[in-house]
Amino acid sequence: VSKLKAAVVGLGIGHAHCAAYLDSEHAELAAVCDVWPGRLESVGGTFSQGSMRELRGLYPAGLEDKRWRDIGVRTYSRLNDLLADPEIRLVSVCTPDHLHAEQACRVLEAGKHLLLEKPLALDMAGAEAIGRAVEKSGKTFSVDYEFRLNPAVMKLRELVSGGFTGPVEALSVHHFRTPFKRDKYRHWIQKQVFSGGLIVEETSHWLDLARYISGLEVDSVSCRTAAGIHADFDYEDIAYLQGEFAGGGIWQISHALSGFAFSLNICVHGRRGTAWCALKENPRSLLDGKQTSYCGIVSWGEAGAPAEQVQTLTYGEEATEPYTIRAYARHFAACAAGEEEPRVSFNDARLALELSLAARRAAAAGATVDNVAAGDTARKEPR
Ligand SMILES: NC(=O)c1ccc[n+]([C@@H]2O[C@H](COP(=O)([O-])OP(=O)(O)OC[C@H]3O[C@@H](n4cnc5c(N)ncnc54)[C@H](O)[C@@H]3O)[C@@H](O)[C@H]2O)c1
Secondary structure (H helix, E strand, O other), rough: OOOOOEEEEEEOOOOHHHHHOOOOEEEEEEEOOOOOHHHEEEEOOOHHHOOOOHHHHHHHOOOOOOOOHOOOHHHHHOOHHHHHOOOOEEEEEOHHHHHHHHHHHHHHHOOEEEEEEOOOOOOOOHHHHHHHOOOOHHOOOOOOOHHOHHHHHHHHHHHOOOOOOOOOEEEEEEEEEEOOOOOOOOHHHOOOHHHHHHHHHHHHHHHHHHHHHOOOOEEEOOOOOOOOOOOOOOOOOOEEEEEEOOOOOEEEEEEEOOOEEEEEEEEEEOOEEEEEEEEEOOOHHHOOOOOOOOEEEEEEEEEEHHHHHHHEEEEEEHOHHHHHHHHHHHHHHHHOOOOOOOOOOOHHHHHHHHHHHHHHHHHHHHOOOOOOOOOOOOOOOOO
């Protein structure tokens, strides 16, 4: 069976997609596209400019010094030229957030399968335009909310869906991290108009996980933010969100860009049991005195169980972001080949955006937004 010829647009995190298509059963990397000449020069062009060095480990040794053409990959500086290539069947769009809606529609209209980096778009009009283009094209489509393929997150989800915890009474996500990198293309991530701000740009991951892990829809959201810690970002540094699930259960997300290492903790409480997950970026983290050798851990115990009955599993680098993004792109290639179903549907990505925008409105109004899952955003009086 011949492999699908794939292209990656945007060579920042796009490198994790390139690494996937360079080593996939279903796809092969045929082209890359970027407007930043330095990044098109050599495979490692992005790394020599500072950012994304952590992605180097995804490539076989010696590859980063090669030119793209030396490894048989065509380069394009304009998306339209790439889309005119009939051999390209699958495209990963990994450009700044404000370009997603327009570029996604062009890729789908050109008849290519599309893996789009998150977020889907920056507003619902952009989201709906992509939805129409997906429907019209009939092509395979997904958005890279890759935490759904993180092995520790999948274990947590299995503990919930398999009944270990019982129905979800409460779910929390606490994320502590360093500020976003400051060497993005034209500093797009530091401006709300280009990135959607903290909530659309990244809290949308945790809203997606709240739905994914609980199997429930979010019904209401309130939100408070703190700003001004990193003055070169024109939006909040910290967001605290909470609300209820439709049909019962409460949820809470705390998300801070003012940390000094990466930590993501997710906890699910039910009447039968509790399941907990913690992820780190490095096995030896500042946050545990460099004492541990794992990157992810899941622990679970029955309600009231003595400590010795709590079970634990740990995970290595496969539970870190670069590896899970590569895994998600490989999964997408299998989907485009008709072998798997996308783990993140258009509707999942639409809801992640809709909930994020509702949280932003709730923060601006100091009010709770109700019936968010239904898309009906009636507002309660401020509390
Ligand atoms: N799934 C995840 O966990 C995850 C992680 C990191 C980034 N992302 C997403 O990936 C996207 C890119 O982020 P990044 O951190 O790599 O940013 P970046 O600025 O490092 O890279 C973006 C690249 O796109 C290129 N580009 C800009 N305009 C272009 C155009 N018109 N045509 C072709 N190329 C163009 C830039 O030159 C740059 O090389 C964003 O949407 C971001 O939200 C997702």
